[in-house]
Amino acid sequence: MEFKKVRVPCHLIEEAINLFLSKVRRDMLTNPTLESFMKLVVRECDGLPLAIVTLVGCMRGVIDPCVWENAIDELREYIKNIRNMKDKAHGCLKFNYECLKQRDREFFLYCALYLKHYKIEKNELIEHWMEEGIVDEMESRKSMESSGYSILQNLEENCLLERVERDYHGSPSIYKNNVHMHDVVKDIALHITWKRFMVKARMQSKELPNGKEWSEDLEKIF
Numbered sequence: 001m002e003f004k005k006v007r008v009p010c011h012l013i014e015e016a017i018n019l020f021l022s023k024v025r026r027d028m029l030t031n032p033t034l035e036s037f038m039k040l041v042v043r044e045c046d047g048l049p050l051a052i053v054t055l056v057g058c059m060r061g062v063i064d065p066c067v068w069e070n071a072i073d074e075l076r077e078y079i080k081n082i083r084n085m086k087d088k089a090h091g092c093l094k095f096n097y098e099c100l101k102q103r104d105r106e107f108f109l110y111c112a113l114y115l116k117h118y119k120i121e122k123n124e125l126i127e128h129w130m131e132e133g134i135v136d137e138m139e140s141r142k143s144m145e146s147s148g149y150s151i152l153q154n155l156e157e158n159c160l161l162e163r164v165e166r167d168y169h170g171s172p173s174i175y176k177n178n179v180h181m182h183d184v185v186k187d188i189a190l191h192i193t194w195k196r197f198m199v200k201a202r203m204q205s206k207e208l209p210n211g212k213e214w215s216e217d218l219e220k221i222f
Contacts, residue, residue: 016047020056037068044075048085050184051092057158058096071099086184093188096158106134107151108160111181112189119164119178122152152179160185 020042021035041059045051059071079091100108107129114120126148129135135151138144155161156179164178181189 016045016049016052017042019049020052024056024060031063031065033065034063034068037065037072040072041068041075044072044079045092046085046088048089048092050182051089054093054096054159054185057160058099060157089184090188093160093185096160097188097192100154100158100160104151104154108155109189109193110134111155111161111179112186112193114181116183116186117180119180120161122149122177122179125179126152 017039020038024038041055042052045055055075059068062068062071075092075095078095079088097105097108110129110132111120111125126135126145129148129151130141130144135144135148138147152161156163161179161181164180
């Protein structure tokens with residue numbers, strides 16, 4: 001398949017740079033070297049807002065120029081030869097996922113099992129994490145819940161989960177303690193898990209899936 005090369009207007013790139021700079025810590029803006037790296041990251045993303053916001057979460061608080069330079073090199077590897085905007089956004093999101101600790105990746109992938117646009121209640125999500133055994137055993141249940149909230153906050157800060165601030169009509173949401181996963185982020189998560197998880201929830205299935213649907217790497221059916 002051939003992709004049409006799209007040139008992003010300079011004024012949109014400038015807006016994207018301002019978006020990126022508005023999301024990082026203020027003390028990072030006083031370092032000219034860091035600011036130049038940040039602008040380079042934005043240009044590598046072609047000014048895509050979702051990619052920019054997720055990368056801000058990934059690099060928030062990093063002040064070592066060498067780490068930024070290495071991150072840019074790795075990002076380029078993920079998105080090299082990609083011309084399609086949607087695929088480039090996917091590449092940036094996959095890069096953000098790879099930056100997570102192995103433990104946090106498991107929590108993130110679990111969230112992809114919820115239906116699209118589903119408002120995930122935080123307490124319910126952490127309960128499921130504990131039931132599945134992906135929250136480390138601790139001395140008390142309260143400690144395990146605190147660990148779950150810490151991981152949840154990390155996923156929010158990395159922009160892989162979004163807090164539900166408004167409802168579908170743009171009004172302030174009553175679900176303040178809920179999160180959801182952006183459709184594009186969910187696509188990435190499902191792509192990563194398609195061999196490991198099989199989702200059959202709410203399909204009214206009365207029998208086990210056909211043997212042809214099973215893969216060697218299948219771990220769970222939901």
